Amino acid sequence: MNPIVENIKVIKNRMSNASLQAGREPNDIKLLLATKTVSAQNIRVALQDGETLIGENKVQELKDKFDSLKDIPHQSHFIGHLQTNKIKDVIQFADCIQSLDRIELADKLQKRLALEDKTIDAFIQVNTSFEESKFGVTPETALGFAQQLIHYDRIKIKGLMTIGIFSAEENQVRKCFRLLRNLQDQMLQKHIPVKELSMGMSNDLETAIEEGATIIRVGTAIFGKRINADSYYWNEKK
Ligand SMILES: *Cc1c(COP(=O)(O)O)cnc(C)c1O
Numbered sequence: 001m002n003p004i005v006e007n008i009k010v011i012k013n014r015m016s017n018a019s020l021q022a023g024r025e026p027n028d029i030k031l032l033l034a035t036k037t038v039s040a041q042n043i044r045v046a047l048q049d050g051e052t053l054i055g056e057n058k059v060q061e062l063k064d065k066f067d068s069l070k071d072i073p074h075q076s077h078f079i080g081h082l083q084t085n086k087i088k089d090v091i092q093f094a095d096c097i098q099s100l101d102r103i104e105l106a107d108k109l110q111k112r113l114a115l116e117d118k119t120i121d122a123f124i125q126v127n128t129s130f131e132e133s134k135f136g137v138t139p140e141t142a143l144g145f146a147q148q149l150i151h152y153d154r155i156k157i158k159g160l161m162t163i164g165i166f167s168a169e170e171n172q173v174r175k176c177f178r179l180l181r182n183l184q185d186q187m188l189q190k191h192i193p194v195k196e197l198s199m200g201m202s203n204d205l206e207t208a209i210e211e212g213a214t215i216i217r218v219g220t221a222i223f224g225k226r227i228n229a230d231s232y233y234w235n236e237k238k
Contacts, residue, residue, distance in 0.1 A: 004045045007222045011205075015216070018209035029209055032077060034201070034219030036061065037226045040068035046222065047072045055079040055098070055217055059086040062093045079161070079198075079217060081135050084108045096121035098161040098198055101136050103145070106152050113154035121158045123198055124149070126183060128176035129165035136162065142183050146192045159196025159214070160184055164204050173204045177211035184212075 011031065019026040035043050036057040043054060043065065052073065056062040057080030066076075078094040081101075087108055090097060100106060100122045113119060124146055127136030137145045142160075149157055160183060164176040177199050187194045200208025202221035209216065220226065 002045055002049075003224075004042060004222060005049045008046060008049055008051065011218055011221055014205060015209065018206040021206075022210045024209065029213060030215045032079075032198070032215050032217045033222060034079065034217045035065075035223070036080070036219065038219075038223045040065040042223060043069060044072060047074050053077065053215075056094075057081075059083075059089045059093075063089055066093045087112050091116070091118060091120055094120075096123070096158065098123040099125045099135065100149070100155070101125045103148060106149055106155060110152045110154050119154050119156055121156045122149075123159045123161040123196065124157065124194070125161045126180055128162045128179045131165065134163060139179055139183060143186055143190070146187050146194070147190065150192060157193060159194045159198060160187075161198040164199065164201070164208070170204075170207055174207050174211060177204075177208050177213070181212045 015029055015031065016026040019029060030053055031051065032053045032055045033043070033046055033051055035054045047069070053075050055077045059078070062076065062078065075095045076093065077096040077098050078090050079098045082090060082097060082099050082105060084105055091113060097120060101124070109120070124142060125136040126142050127134045127138055146157065149155060160180050162176060162180045164173040167173055180197060180199055184194050184197055196214045197212050198215040198217060200213045200216035202218050205216045205218065
């Protein structure tokens with residue numbers, strides 16, 4: 001068996017074990033393949049195995065792989081830091097932006113989408129680890145930000161996204177995910193339709209599923225360790 005296919009099997013097992021542990025329905029949790037630095041050929045292996053959701057961190061990579069993958073049905077989410085000068089490309093090549101994190105970006109996105117008479121799905125990225133180096137709105141400003149976004153009719157808010165703290169202490173990681181879940185509850189009470197919680201990666205997906213993740217984003221555990229991944233690391237600010 002191809003190692004990618006084998007690794008996906010292992011991840012699916014981890015997902016269903018964690019779901020059962022948490023008393024959740026395994027089908028309620030989607031797997032997004034984090035495909036930064038992964039070749040179109042290797043992504044294809046996963047898509048042919050039945051996967052349908054990929055996530056890219058860089059607009060250039062999203063663009064480069066688009067043609068090679070367009071014949072095979074899948075959804076593509078943008079999960080990296082989005083610069084406003086890349087909006088035009090991202091709305092052409094991605095189905096959803098998981099890293100909406102500032103009004104300036106929403107403004108420009110709305111304008112461009114209106115010009116092209118398009119809409120796009122989006123998640124609000126929240127910095128739940130309080131690390132300076134991470135992108136995302138702060139937890140204190142997240143609700144206000146979400147309430148502003150409601151007025152942007154071209155941007156369809158679907159959920160919240162976070163990257164848990166990089167820590168060996170499970171409790172610290174759990175705190176991040178629980179915070180995102182609490183923000184979701186607050187927003188749902190205000191009728192902001194944030195049904196999805198995108199959280200959990202190769203090392204912490206079980207914790208994320210226990211805390212309510214509906215999408216986990218997995219790269220390393222499926223495609224192996226990334227070489228030359230410095231410029232992507234945790235999508236941190238430089
Ligand atoms: C790389 C990346 C992931 C996947 O991380 P792994 O540890 O490789 O599973 C998830 N989310 C984002 C935003 C990423 O950049």
